[in-house]
Amino acid sequence: MDWKISSTHYDSEATADNGNRFLIGNGYMGIRGTLDECTKEQLVAINLAGIYDQVGTGWREPLNAPNPLWTQLVVNGKNLDITDENVVSHEMDLDFRNGVFHRKTTWKLSEGQVTLESKRFASIVDAHLIGLRYSVTSTFDADVSILAGIDGDVWDINGPHYEKVTFDHSGHLLISEAFVQNKSDQVAVLRLNHIDHNELFDLEAIYPSALQGILKYSVKLPMEQTLDLSSTCLVYTTKDGQNPLKIAKAHMKNANYEEALKVHLKGWEDIWSISEVEIVGDEEAEVAMNYSLYHLNIAAPRHCKNLSIPARALSGQTYKGAVFWDTEMFMLDYFLYTQPEVAKTLIEYRIDTLGGAREKAKSYGFEGAFYAWESQEGGFDACSDYNVTDVFTQRPIRTYFKDKQLHISSAVVKAIMQYFKYTSDNELLTEGGLETVIECALFYRSALIKPILKEKYEIHDVIGPDEYHERVNNNAYTNYMAWYCIHSALELVSALKEYDRDKFLELDQQLAITQKCELLNEVINEIHLPKPNEEKIIEQFDGYFKLEDTTPAIVKSRLKHPKEYWGGGNGVASDTQVIKQADVVTMLECFHEDFSKSTLKANWMYYEPRTEHGSSLSACMYAMLACRFDEPDKAYPFFMKSATTEMRGGGKQWAGLVYIGGTHPAASGGAWKNLIQGFAGLKFVNDEPVLTPNLPTNWKTLRFQIKHKSNIYAFKIEGKKATYTIINS
């Protein structure tokens, strides 16, 4: 297959979209696919993971680092830009097998043609390092200057975040320090240039503004010769240590462009040795799937032990760089099955933010842990009470995502349970995992409420995954997941008692586990779990069936403004059965073994025509469930929708004046889940892989690898036949 995506012309309209499609990164940072000479006007960003700032009453969002890749070509005194009329050819591509972005542009001047070729990578191994190779060739003897700078005038959605940006240089090393507003946080960016034409060049340091530092290399470039500049760049922040500049300088002493590139390429080969997916008979799916996995990998935290992946990954500041349930529900499986240490890091992020979840629970009158809907550092919930703007009045609309989406904590429990069952890594449990699960279970217990006329406890006033219907009672997904969390806590405690009595006793003393389990035991069988009706349909929430039964198309036709919000108190969908995304279907996927296939199908058939699929999380669940009731061809279009989300790009980039574009790692993770658990039907029973393949009709062969405990398995599926080999251990 072709591991490249490319563009053969420049289109300023596509700048925002291409920034995401050509993104490189390494879990520490994401570098948008913009060109060397571009600035914030073209949405250049080096988006940093897990370090946030708030300016005034704006949204708290992650920092973008000063850009050490900014480089301007000057030939015979003229700046050459991609937007010039005299560009005669332009191509750019992303080699997503190797994580290398490349561009090649030729300008026609009166003296002849000048070609610029550059490539860059963000080391997948050395998370702080970015490499840039910048090459210029001319058809005439030219006075060439390369302005190799650091651009501190960064693009922000809710900035500016830096109070000041300072610059310094020493020989070929350019240094920038950016100081965050009213905070002790800093970002240090270093750029060390190496130029081949050592004897010919003239070097000058210039500081054209308070936000820019430049090393200007001026060269007499003979015709048809190539001038190569390579830059090794480092980014550190105060999250990495008290004095990021000092750490960066020490690091730079050992940095070398060629060496770093080798290590980087080897890093990617290691990843693909397990992750690569082969789909014979459907190249589109194959390419899209591997490209999606590339995007998951450039967002995966490998450099630290408690970081997660934001909903738009590291493609920018969209959605505040916050972590949603997307990670646990959609991305986790891929990492768990291929790089379990990354899965562990994602979970440790939640364990580390248990304090924030406890505080949130308390602030709403609950016990236990109520995780942030939009989680930032320390579990701070970045979600606003007003997440949507009324397009008619420009006033914020009170939304309840933050306070009523109680199901968020259950995603954390599900992740821990999956991790524990898949890896048998007891350490994670005893180091906070069990406590987290118990706290989430106590949270759900504290949300139970018993109407005097009812026998069972109910859960009222929530929002389920379908956010269009707010403040509903007994959302099936929420109730089942609440039950699941309480059940999981009791199950884990039993398991721990069994396999490590001493550890149990130690934790019991610390955490009063026995006492808490008593509380949980009292309610475990007393929770109302909505059952299928005579038509086998489970009602999404109390009263859902009484709502107007219509279709997304009809609801859409009622819009009076293309951007108006469909949900909330007054949206076009609110009083109808039209839902934003899989809700009951998500519940059934989670508990598919507890329902008959005919029930799974009946609900799929009922809810699908009523689903807008207004979230990139929706398609995956429909694809999963269709596989569960053995109809892969029903699943296929939904799988493809998820799998091609990144490849297709496009989609909504702007909400009014706010940039909301970015990558969709949950869709990518969901697609992989579909592939492995859906179409291949893989699960482990007693540590043995069991497959029940259900391939789409057009697929001849499906090959993939996964890691399970100490083994790496290579699977091959043809029709209903599945084979595997253990390739090493």
Next chain:
Amino acid sequence: MDWKISSTHYDSEATADNGNRFLIGNGYMGIRGTLDECTKEQLVAINLAGIYDQVGTGWREPLNAPNPLWTQLVVNGKNLDITDENVVSHEMDLDFRNGVFHRKTTWKLSEGQVTLESKRFASIVDAHLIGLRYSVTSTFDADVSILAGIDGDVWDINGPHYEKVTFDHSGHLLISEAFVQNKSDQVAVLRLNHIDHNELFDLEAIYPSALQGILKYSVKLPMEQTLDLSSTCLVYTTKDGQNPLKIAKAHMKNANYEEALKVHLKGWEDIWSISEVEIVGDEEAEVAMNYSLYHLNIAAPRHCKNLSIPARALSGQTYKGAVFWDTEMFMLDYFLYTQPEVAKTLIEYRIDTLGGAREKAKSYGFEGAFYAWESQEGGFDACSDYNVTDVFTQRPIRTYFKDKQLHISSAVVKAIMQYFKYTSDNELLTEGGLETVIECALFYRSALIKPILKEKYEIHDVIGPDEYHERVNNNAYTNYMAWYCIHSALELVSALKEYDRDKFLELDQQLAITQKCELLNEVINEIHLPKPNEEKIIEQFDGYFKLEDTTPAIVKSRLKHPKEYWGGGNGVASDTQVIKQADVVTMLECFHEDFSKSTLKANWMYYEPRTEHGSSLSACMYAMLACRFDEPDKAYPFFMKSATTEMRGGGKQWAGLVYIGGTHPAASGGAWKNLIQGFAGLKFVNDEPVLTPNLPTNWKTLRFQIKHKSNIYAFKIEGKKATYTIINS
């Protein structure tokens, strides 16, 4: 005092308002204060009590009868209209002591001047009868025609309600029958004319359109002589009997204009003999108060035993002619203290509609009786789920008045308890009153809900009297009233056991009272009743204090459209502490004896600046409570606001294209409550009147009468001194 309101010129702009201010009526019908020659363009209406129709998906609303008062004067071939340019003088007045509307208009023609004088009354004794005297004088010998017709082209807000209107005549009798769309309901209207100039006139019956029947009297009228036409009109509907025309004809045989007028005037004297209020030192208050009482009396049902008073009385079809809690909470006291048989009728309406209330409860998953928020025939809830229109999108807004204003049933209980305690009329109790109270108590029991972390039962997801805040938990008013209803049921059962053991046993067998009381007894002490905080303030609902603390003026300044709704999911007040009307203050008024005066005052001082007073029900409760903590001068402006509501008129007449004007009987009733229970501080202790006067500083003497059991008391209050005499028994 002057018992007249008058207008000395014609103003077409004031037509809608004057229709209410000059309204006459008798509880069977309300006749808007429009002129003889006017039609639906001027909002002429003979609004009928308790008979409704719905056309298509429009609002179900009461019928307006064909108008038998329509009369057109023709002189020398020219129609004389109030809108003519040659009107030289015009005056109209309402004698509200006698319930007589009068107009006098003079036209100047080329031949000389013509004067028309007419007066009309709706018999306060004979509910079906309307009398009209129509007199014409001319300064020249004139050819005068009087077109004395019935206008079937009635004004409707959501009509037309009549499929056809038929006309017939026989001598001086004009007959019209109006047939309601798709229903068996009919309205029969008769007009019997009597003309003095028997020998001179020429009579012709004409039917100019399918909706009009006219008897045309043509007369040669000598100069300075007066031509008198008197008409006796009758209105009957199928609510009065299967064949309303037949009943009307029989009635007409005994009808006589002069006799009917006498009876009518005597009827009013009887009413005023108890109702008249004297306020020495404040004529404005005195006139406004008596005028308000006039309005209450013309809406009071005396002709049947199960009818109530709509929120806009009989002034038209506004608010669907539906009965709200206004009747029980604001109007009942006046009737109870002066005409207890009317109070009984109002209550019997609720007892009769218990079936509808039971159905409503069931449809929302409750037990017992959940009364209609906007009650029509049979307790049908006319309230829409979409009661408000979004001014920006013209889309209906989902409101929760109907389904979440649980407090409505408690108003019914309060009325029954007040009636029972005031009159000791056991019959009402045993004939449905007790059952109603028990059913309401069971309704509130069924709404109880216990969060697992709480000790007490709570009530969630309601709207209190302040409708701007929807779907709140533990609204103080609702919780206290729920407790009150359960307590009242238990109290009444105990009382019945005490005074009529046999009746109790009989009812117990019929209604399983003992069993129901057991259920009620289990919860009576287990209901969460929000208590005052350290500053003695009771929080209106859970979380109210956390809302933005601002003022109505500031909230108003945020409006982007003058008519946008302040409440609901997205209103300017919804997320603030600004409330529509008295809420906690209403609760405290209901339970003022259970709280210290300093608590009453602290809450008044807290909530008043946060209250928009966007309902005519608000001022009365603020006035009441201020009297309870002995600050009548704080009460006075709120009393005056209520008392002068009808006198002042004006106010909002139109919401977009929908007419919403009308009279405000709740404000009138509230003002009387203020006067008697607030300023005079009257209550009965062991059947003896006890007064704790708190007159406004400018009031010298307050005199009023009330009826209590077999006595009529006349009270006189001067400063803190109160005396009374029993004037008959």
